[in-house]
Amino acid sequence: MMMPVLFLSHGAPTLPLEPGETGAVWKRLGAQLPRPSAILAISAHWETRIPTLSLAVQPETIHDFSGFPEELYRLQYPAPGAPQMAKSAAQLLQQAGIPVRLDDSHGLDHGAWVPLSLMFPQADIPVAQLSLQPEQDPAWHLELGRALRPLREQDVLIVGSGAITHNLRAVFTHPDHEPAPAWVTEFCDWIAARIAEGNLDALSAYRELAPHAEQNHPSDEHLLPLFVALGAASKVDDAHHLNRVMTFGLLAMDAWLFDGAG
Known part of the structure; x- marks a missing residue:
């Protein structure tokens, strides 16, 4: 069986406290998915x-944030690591001509443990992380995802965790009770439409083609996990759009399930 692929907008670290x-x-997604042997x-x-x-x-639970309620820093996600799966992923990247390193000390940052703590609260599925390369472009991350696709045949769930919109400076000045402005909704609609078309070329060129791209993403890192997920997916244009919630007025929580029933 081929495991599906996910892209999740992970939102603020407080999501476990205010789900x-x-x-x-x-939570529904975690209950509906086939049980993976491991998560990347x-x-x-x-x-x-x-x-x-x-x-x-x-892996340790990394609280890589500051200024939040003390309760949040007490949360732990004690999932076991997945070193053998990580080594298999490294081999796939090397076979694709992509250089790779191994790190035996990195834990789970909040982009990983926050959504997983809601999807798989028992923390009993092994998890490993793969880093992003902010100096590389979206097309490069598509190829990264394609190289990892065979992991899905080993019942590995590949999860890209980022954000469809991520302008924190604007979030801090936007009243929570006001609706999202057009520069946010038009960007979200453009991304959703290109995914529905399976138009990876346009998505890879989102900075040039998408409306308000720079305003929604002053830097690429929160959208790059989407491209890894798109690359790992066998088919994009039948993706299931899971979530269209807006938090803090400007942070879109859109998520997609690829190659799954949804």
């Missing part, structure tokens, strides 16, 4: 120059 509608979607998470919060895979046997 709301998005948390309910993640590609989070916007781990950036390296060369793709790096985590080999930690018991």
Whole structure:
């Protein structure tokens, strides 16, 4: 069986404390998915120059944020690591001509453990992380995802975790109770339409083609996990659009399930 592929907008670190509608979607999703043998998470919060895979046997829960309620820092997600799966992923990348490094100390950052804690709260599925390369473009990350596609035949769930919109400076000045402005909704609609078309060329050129691209993404890192997921998917244009919630007025929580029933 081929496991599906996910892209999730992981939102604020407080999601486990205030799950709301998005948390309910993640919980239903975890219950509906076939049980994976392991999870490979590609989070916007781990950036390296060369793709790096985590080999930690018991990855620590990384609280890579500040200024939040103390309760949040007490949360742990004690999932076991997946070093053998990570080594298999490294071999696939090497076979594709992509340089790779291994790291036996990196834990799970909040881009990984926040959504997984809602999807798989028992924390009993092994997890490894793969870093992003912010110096590389979306097309490069598509190829990264394509190289990883065979993992899905080993019942590995590939999860890209980022954000469809990510302008935090604007979030801090936008009143929560006001609807999202057109520069946010038009960008989200453009991304959704291109995914529905399976138009990977246009998506890869989103900075040139999408409306308000730079305003929604001052830097690429939170959208790059989408491209890894798109590359790992066998078919894009029948993707299931899971979630269209807006938080903090400007942060779109859109998510997609690729190659799955939804």
